[in-house]
Amino acid sequence: MDHHSFYLPNTGMDSGEDAPPDKDNAPAERDKRRRARTLREFGTLSIPEAKSNIHAMVIVGQIEGHVVLPNQNKTTKYEHILPQLVALEQHPDIEGVLIILNTVGGDVEAGLAMAEMISSISKPTVSLVLGGGHSIGVPIAVSCSRSFIAETASMTIHPIRITGQILTVPQTFEYLEKMQDRVVRFVVKHSRITNERFRELMFRTGELARDIGTVLIGREAVECGLIDEVGGIGPALQSLQRLIEEARAGREAPLQ
Amino acid sequence: MILYTVAQLEIVLAEPGPGTPKFHEMLVGDVPVLVQETGAGRGRIDRVLSTDPNHFLRPELSPGTQVAFEA
Numbered sequence: 001m002d003h004h005s006f007y008l009p010n011t012g013m014d015s016g017e018d019a020p021p022d023k024d025n026a027p028a029e030r031d032k033r034r035r036a037r038t039l040r041e042f043g044t045l046s047i048p049e050a051k052s053n054i055h056a057m058v059i060v061g062q063i064e065g066h067v068v069l070p071n072q073n074k075t076t077k078y079e080h081i082l083p084q085l086v087a088l089e090q091h092p093d094i095e096g097v098l099i100i101l102n103t104v105g106g107d108v109e110a111g112l113a114m115a116e117m118i119s120s121i122s123k124p125t126v127s128l129v130l131g132g133g134h135s136i137g138v139p140i141a142v143s144c145s146r147s148f149i150a151e152t153a154s155m156t157i158h159p160i161r162i163t164g165q166i167l168t169v170p171q172t173f174e175y176l177e178k179m180q181d182r183v184v185r186f187v188v189k190h191s192r193i194t195n196e197r198f199r200e201l202m203f204r205t206g207e208l209a210r211d212i213g214t215v216l217i218g219r220e221a222v223e224c225g226l227i228d229e230v231g232g233i234g235p236a237l238q239s240l241q242r243l244i245e246e247a248r249a250g251r252e253a254p255l256q
Numbered sequence: 257m258i259l260y261t262v263a264q265l266e267i268v269l270a271e272p273g274p275g276t277p278k279f280h281e282m283l284v285g286d287v288p289v290l291v292q293e294t295g296a297g298r299g300r301i302d303r304v305l306s307t308d309p310n311h312f313l314r315p316e317l318s319p320g321t322q323v324a325f326e327a
Contacts, residue, residue, distance in 0.1 A: 036282040036323035055307040071276040105261030134262040
């Protein structure tokens with residue numbers, strides 16, 4: 001094997017001396033460390049893989065941002081989702097993206113980053129809320145071209161809280177208000193709900209045991225204009241296929 | 257960091273106990289997966305991190321499959 005094919009000039013080895021041959025393999029060794037092989041061998045013929053023009057992105061658990069959450073949390077990380085969205089936008093064979101949500105919410109910045117990315121993708125996107133799409137999951141759910149919610153799924157709309165040490169000064173309140181406005185503005189812009197209605201749901205008292213806010217279940221999310229339709233995977237995929245066909249027809253239309 | 261979540265923050269931010277599993281992101285073939293460590297250099301696939309639906313149909317990538325990796 002040609003050791004020099006692994007040589008990288010900017011890895012601290014260009015001190016003027018020839019690096020020992022095993023050091024030349026360092027990048028390959030590093031790469032190998034991150035690879036796993038399955039322990040069971042499958043005695044089956046490899047079947048040619050069918051290519052799908054739709055890719056699915058599953059956003060589950062806590063949405064993780066700048067801080068790594070402790071291991072007991074199941075998380076979806078923005079460093080996975082954001083580059084994957086770039087790849088989906090760029091890939092010529094992928095015509096549509098299905099976003100599946102079952103999240104308890106999470107980091108505001110990470111959630112808004114994902115929502116902004118999804119809303120600005122040029123390809124058709126459809127979201128499906130299953131189980132729950134709470135808190136910062138709400139802007140992600142409404143960011144798609146069309147949104148669906150399962151009949152039993154729920155979405156909790158409540159105010160943002162601050163954790164840790166806080167200064168009890170008016171500026172803290174103003175800062176929270178600003179953070180909340182970012183979420184409210186995004187949701188109002190990307191769904192049929194009005195600013196007044198969304199804020200009314202957010203600050204309603206007497207609905208939640210430990211908090212103020214509202215839980216919307218299935219149809220209620222559609223009735224208040226947050227989500228477009230009640231449905232499961234079948235209707236969501238049909239809707240995505242329809243949007244893909246419309247996009248194709250738009251591309252193929254002759255210039256007049 | 258502002259967490260906007262319905263999960264109880266005491267649980268989300270709790271210190272992980274001794275039994276908390278360790279996870280590693282890895283590639284099996286070309287597919288990114290999340291592997292739960294079960295011993296030195298051994299683990300089981302917890303989650304497929306790909307967006308390609310076909311990757312989820314591959315038997316060798318199904319969750320629970322034992323994998324070996326260089327620790």
